[in-house]
Amino acid sequence: MEQSWKVSLLESWKKIASFGPNLLNLILILILGFVIAWLLKLVVRNLLTLIKFDVLSYRLGLSAALDKASIRRTPTEVVGVVIYWCALFLFFLIALGTLNIYAVDNLIASIFAYIPQFVIAVFVLLLGYFLSRFLSRAALIGLVNAQVRSARLIASLFQILILIFFLAMAIEQLGIARGIVVATFAISFGGVVLALAIAFGLGGKEMAKDILERRFRGVKEEKGKPDEFSHL
Amino acid sequence: MAKEILNKEVLTQIKEMKEVDVLVGIPSFNNARTIPHVVRAVSAGLAKYFPKHRTLLVNSDGGSTDGTPELVKKTILEDLDVLLMEHPLYPVHKIVTPYHGIPGKGSAFRTIFRIAQALNAKACAVVDSDLRSITPEWIELLIEPVLIHGYDFVAPFYKRHKYDGTITNSIVYPLTRALYGKRIRQPIGGDFGFSGKLANHYLQKKVYDTDVARFGIDIWMTTTAVADGFKACQSFLGAKIHQAKDPGADLSDMLVQVVSSVFHLMEAYQEVWAKVSSSEPVKEFGFQFEVGLEPIHVNLERMLDNFKRGVTDLVPIWEKILSHDVIVRLKEIAALNVMEFRFPIELWVRIVHEFALAYHRKTISRIHILKSLTPLYLGRCVSFVNETVDSSAEEVEEKIEALCREFENQKIFLLANWDKGKKTKSRR
Known part of the structure; x- marks a missing residue:
């Protein structure tokens, strides 16, 4: 009895003793991670300042997005912070790997496998944001120049539609409830298009008739004579 | 070769x-x-x-x-x-x-x-x-x-x-x-x-x-x-x-x-x-002579409507191109009706210069900058027609001459701002 108690105590001690160096490794990797993440942040910030990333962000509308989100840092600072935390997170995962715990190893492997999907999803979201801003701005100007009423509302709806589309793509990429996301998007998108078609058909019946008549019967516009002067 | x-x-x-x-x-x-x-x-x-x-x-x-x-x-x-x-x-x-x-x-x-x-x-x-x-x-x-x-x-x-x-x-x-x-x-x-x-x-x-x-x-x-x-x-x-x-x-x-x-x-x-x-x-x-020109139709209401629509909807875009005081003045004149509508020349010249600067700095996409000028241009057209409705060809030419002088006077603004400010608008 006493013998078996001694053996189990010894084995426990051996396990703790073998865990010690791993713990030391973990601490060392974490310290190294802090240093490298900090250096990476510094390098990225300097690089972005050099290529005038803040000016570019202003043009692309990223600064406005940060303003809206009440983030008072410059886009360069934001990217620096994101890089810092990403690097730190990666080093944390690497450090956990040194402990040789089966469950932790599995978790780390699945997180690493998920990273590419996550990066692509973030990229898709960013692309969607910039594209939606650019296209909705183009639509707004075009609608105002074409003297369409409620131009701002239409342009905003257009932007939301594009954002929803890219959000659905990002969620699909992340593999979250794939079937539901696709079905929801298809139903919402189809619903919006149907609603617009009905709204145009009912509300703009006369306008649609005018457009079709002018297009196919060559009926000339009676209302509002066109200007006769040349702008050039 | x-x-x-x-x-x-x-x-x-x-x-x-x-x-x-x-x-x-x-x-x-x-x-x-x-x-x-x-x-x-x-x-x-x-x-x-x-x-x-x-x-x-x-x-x-x-x-x-x-x-x-x-x-x-x-x-x-x-x-x-x-x-x-x-x-x-x-x-x-x-x-x-x-x-x-x-x-x-x-x-x-x-x-x-x-x-x-x-x-x-x-x-x-x-x-x-x-x-x-x-x-x-x-x-x-x-x-x-x-x-x-x-x-x-x-x-x-x-x-x-x-x-x-x-x-x-x-x-x-x-x-x-x-x-x-x-x-x-x-x-x-x-x-x-x-x-x-x-x-x-x-x-x-x-x-x-x-x-x-x-x-x-x-x-x-x-x-x-x-x-x-x-x-x-x-x-x-x-x-x-x-x-x-x-x-x-x-x-x-x-x-x-x-x-x-x-x-x-x-x-x-x-x-x-x-x-x-x-x-x-x-x-x-060449020998200058007068030319008989047919009267032409201009739809002022439609042009002014386009200008007013621009003031209603495009201000968020113009804020990236124009100064705050210019936008305030645009809002003021947008309240005028078609008969009394006037777009002062010094305001127009300032706008053209600020558009040129925004184009140079690429504050937003250049095509958006240029396209958003249309309502402002139409506003200026309405004002020009109102100002010259009873004017002879010579009087109209005098008006254009006054506009040219204003462009020359305000050139100093363009010069002063051309090289600076590529970053100044980056976090407006």
Whole structure:
């Protein structure tokens, strides 16, 4: 009895003793991670300042997005912070790997496998944001120049539609409830298009008739004579 | 060595002709309805005013499908004896050729410049193929200042209805005059005279793969001639009447094309215009006379509605282009009704300058900057019509002169802000 108690105590001690160096490794990797993440942040910030990333962000509308989100840092600072935390997170995962715990190893492997999907999803979201801003701005100007009423509302709806589309793509990429996301998007998108078609058909019946008549019967516009002067 | 842009047939014709004194180019694309008249006027002008010179008419066509090139070849001058005092020593030669490159007037002109260079032409002219008011005298007025008086560039000067050419009158003429210091009244007239030397200079420029080849060739030719120090003048041609344009042609696109060309050239010639502080008249040729012009219809309500819609909806975009005080003033005038609507010239000039600065700094996409100018331009048009409703042609010209002076006065603002502020608006 006493013998078996001694053996189990010894084995426990051996396990703790073998865990010690791993713990030391973990601490060392974490310290190294802090240093490298900090250096990476510094390098990225300097690089972005050099290529005038803040000016570019202003043009692309990223600064406005940060303003809206009440983030008072410059886009360069934001990217620096994101890089810092990403690097730190990666080093944390690497450090956990040194402990040789089966469950932790599995978790780390699945997180690493998920990273590419996550990066692509973030990229898709960013692309969607910039594209939606650019296209909705183009639509707004075009609608105002074409003297369409409620131009701002239409342009905003257009932007939301594009954002929803890219959000659905990002969620699909992340593999979250794939079937539901696709079905929801298809139903919402189809619903919006149907609603617009009905709204145009009912509300703009006369306008649609005018457009079709002018297009196919060559009926000339009676209302509002066109200007006769040349702008050039 | 630059790649040859002329085809073998044209090169053979050039080889046979060896040299010409006077060359007139007509760019075309589906102009079968109007081009016979233009060809007859040009041929008559060459035969009547340059009978002792070797002359050539060049048609540079963009692939017309309505038989335009065939019509140019077929069209001949009848009743030559009625027109001419003396019989020409040389016949008027013709070269009809398709042009290569990006479709547009600029590429057509490039072919004309190349032929002028190959034939060592002394004086050249280009005229639009949709002109209804061209007479043989136009050729004399565009060529003679070059051939006889030693000028390198001849701009056209037309009599137009007071509401015609509003982009020219409210932006292009005053802005280019203030920038480059030469009072060329129709810088985008489209019908120009130029020396062989200048044709050669145009040909050396590497712009034919850019938007200049598509559009903006007119302002590019004028600006290049003036900014590069060529001797410029203008000739009075009378009235300019075109074949009616497509009524569906989008004003916004037209405005974008012209204004982007002017703004683009501002960047290219910044060192030139930065040194210019005043303007001077250029020598004028031709006998000025009054031209009977038909009254024209202008829909002020629609234009003002467009301006007001812009003030309602485009302010978030204008905030990236215009100063806060300018936007406040725009909101104030947007409250006026159509009869009392006035768009002060100093406000308009400030807006044009701030748009030029935003274009230079690329505060947002350049196409968005340019397209968002349309409602403001229409607002200025409404004001101009209101200001000149009872004015004579001379009074209208005085108004345009006042606008030009305002552009010259405010140039200091443009200069002061040109090089700074690429970052200042980055976190507005």
